[in-house]
Amino acid sequence: MESSETPERDLYAILNISREASDEDIRKAFRQWAQVYHPDKYQDPELKNVATDNFQRIRDAYEILSDEHKREIYDIYGMEGLNSGYELSEKLNKPEEIKEMLERLKRQKEVEKTLAHSKPSGALLANLSLPQYLDGGSIISGMGMFSEVKSQLSKRNSLAIGGNLSVAGASGTGSASAMLRHQISSVASVEFMASAGLRALLGVQTSRQLSQHSMATLGIAVSLRDGSVNLSNAWTRQLSETTIGNVQLVLGVESGISIGWQKKDDKTSASGELKFGTASLGASVHYTHHFSAKSHGRLAGRIGSTALEFEIGGGRRISKFSTLRLLYIVGIQGISWRFELHRGGQKLIIPVLLFNEFNALFATSAFVLPSSLYFILKKYVLKPYYKRRERQRMLDKMYNKSIKLQEARKVAEKAQKLLEIVSNRKKNKQVEKGGLVISKALYGNLQEMDGRGELREEQNDEVASQVLDVTLPLNFLVSDSGQLKLHGGIRKSGIMGFYDPCPEFPKQLLVEYTFQGENRQVVVEDCDELMIPR
Secondary structure (H helix, E strand, O other): OOOOHHHHHHHHHHHHOOOOOOHHHHHHHHHHHHHHHHHHHHHOOHHHHHHHHHHHHHHHHHHHHHHHHHHHHHHHHHHHHHOOOOOOOOOOOOOHHHHHHHHHHHHHHHHHHHHOOOEEEEEEEEEHHHHHHHHHOOOOOEEEEEEEEEEEEEEEEEEEEEEEEEEEEEEHHHHEEEEEEEEOOOEEEEEEEEEEEEEOOEEEEEEEEOOOOEEEEEEEEEEEEOOOOEEEEEEEEEOOOOEEEEEEEEEEOOOEEEEEEEEEOEEEEEEEEEEEEOOOOOEEEEEEEEEEOEEEEEEEEEEOOOOOOEEEEEHHHHHHHOOEEEEEEOOEEEEEEEEEEOOOEEEEEEEEEOOOOOHHHHHHHHHHHHHHHHHHHHHHHHHHHEEEEHHHHHHHHHHHHHHHHHHHHHHHHHHHHHHHHHHHHHHHHHOOOOEEEEEEEEEEOOOOOOOOOOOOOOHHHHHHOOOOOOEHHHOOOOOOOOEEEEEOOOOOOHHHOOOOOOOOOOOOOEEEEEEEEEEEEEEEEEOOEEEEEO
């Protein structure tokens, strides 16, 4: 079993004990390391500071592993479980009981995190009209704003409050709405809705999962202005792993039926809808293709008694949370562009009406000019900029990584320095009786070394920095009986005096040793057990 902890925080590696170690094994290992790293043993201020840091590491490891309940938490959830403040009752002795308690506490913390989190969303719309501006009017023909905040009141209840304002010419409208959602069970929910303003109404809607692939929704809404009642019923079914179909029926002042489908996978998304009603008749379709993780293209069309337009365009993610989109629209209302900026849950939408009437020359120009400008900017401005930025990020990352590795190497070398006296004394004792003596030990990326454990002539300093000499700590770990054991399933980089010199490469440990006058060599993988002499 390989530890899920980072090597520097693997408590078993710090004490060099197995995961099945007894309480006596833990105490014995702590005493062994404490003899070297106790701060009171050193008068020199620098050595005293080094000893204090390393003694704190072994003491923390001992305090956790010697406590039965803390050790259970660490074995299941690692340091994250301990740092999260999980506590176990002393009455829970079975591992399955402890795991159940931890899972319950983890879910509780997730709920608390959810309750403290609200999700705001909104959109700002600014309609621009070039023909109106050329006729001497304002270039802004209208504006609109929408905002909504969703908040989790409890595990089963959520509240959404929103409002919108719109202005066109000299007139304006606005409304406010609220929706309370209650999760009745894992397969059913109910929503209560209310709005005030232009469309003042009260409504209730309930949804239920009929089967693994089907869901039904039933709703009723009453207008507070004229008392009219609208009934709605919708059915949704999973047609395949990526496709959903739905049917909706509305009975009321504006009765109608709509049939739609949606398809979405890693690269594409598409949807279509047919709508038949007493006031309108129409169909719509859209298709989006993701060329990469950052860019996508979009095609859409709408046709019916009140609309006839075609839309083409695309978008690009310009940062981690922001996407910019440009769409070209041709329809009975004229020719226009639409700019959209999406950031988190917020949107800025700017439709620009270019021409009131359709003209083949104008339509072609409105499509070709921005497209050509985009590809020119992409090739000569955006791509070079992103390449420079990515190159700089990589250089900064490499530099930061190099600094951290240098600091980790210094810490390991200082830890080894304190081991030197005891390690040499143990080594001399083994030499006198012809026991186990570690003559050379290297840890790290050994793929670039020859069979004798030496760097090849063509290798540079960077390759050399991926290998750490660990002869001192291994001689220290040789027992009085002349044996060295490193336990399996634990990364060796966590052992005192070790560190990980090459995080992105597989690591090995090479040990050359002498036993009873005979020279031997062994190489083991990072998490494999080492037992010498055999």
